[in-house]
Amino acid sequence: MEASKVYFADFRTTLTENLQQKLWRLLDKAGMGTIDFDKKYAAIKMHFGEPGNLAFLRPNWAKTVADYVKAHGGKPFLTDCNTLYVGGRKNALDHLDSAYLNGFSPLSTGCHVIIGDGLKGTDEVYVPVEGGEYIKEAKIGTAVMDADVFISLSHFKGHENTGFGGALKNIGMGCGSRAGKMEMHNAGKPRVHEKRCVGCSMCTRVCAHGAITIADRKASIDHNKCVGCGRCIGMCPQDAIACDYDESNIVLNRKIAEYTKAVVDGRPCFHISLVLDVSPNCDCHAENDVPIVPNVGMFASFDPVALDQACADAVNAMPANPQSALFDEGAEHDHHDHFHAAHPETNWQSALEHAEKLGLGTRTYELVKI
Known part of the structure; x- marks a missing residue:
């Protein structure tokens, strides 16, 4: 496959060009303006940051992308889907x-925020995955699939399960409904934490399949009846129902690649990643640690696979921050792969290998510096 072009700009500024203006110029050079935005709805998928985390992308970056879409006649909105875990974004109101x-x-951003999978994380569309080995129909947030144009705006950072979080993670996991996220993380069936359960029966009222029963003031879920819709997770007032995160990291990465394919197939897409504040863990954490490397720059491409590969290569080419988790006592630092050093049990290459196999893009890229 022919190499894909990935466009790059560093974070240096001048008296006549600030960072937002530089990002605009990057989008222009990378060809985002060639997309037909005229009167089209454009979803800008990003992570709004878990409360307490300060590494997420600032709204200023989102405004630049939204303004660019509007300048080309489009109707942008920022979007993300509700989380599977209990936190500040598990339903649309909290989100x-x-x-x-x-x-x-x-x-602050010049456009509205729409939570992609609705109030309780159950507004979803079943999207076929062509060539999928693990997923035949991905469960994607309805608002995400309703958009005419899809844009990913990713904060590139480490991740405790996938190695790093970039374009594929932002799209695949981020656009899955609650049931979709369960499908990626495990077999798609929730469980009950009995110590938290008070037997209020709220879960039984929303289960359409009679999978939940109450006995001795404790709920239990029959996995033979459960379809993995996730309604009970969103409804439980005690946060007593959760997903078992028991899928292997490699299979998780491959499922994320297949969900990404479901999101991007069949419509114009463009992808942007900002490699700054490269925290060792995801922005879903209610905290962020010291960046593992210095800030690198901003990247853009029509190819999400090449984009992730270019960002990973750029991070691994940087010196490790001696004040970061990479140098914690007992850590075995690998100077060639900072992500594997931060989380030795992960294999980030597995997502890119599978995505390339699915035809999402290529890991071979030409880096065009502006």
């Missing part, structure tokens, strides 16, 4: 509160 708290509003 919007978190987004507003972290600065994402129409006033």
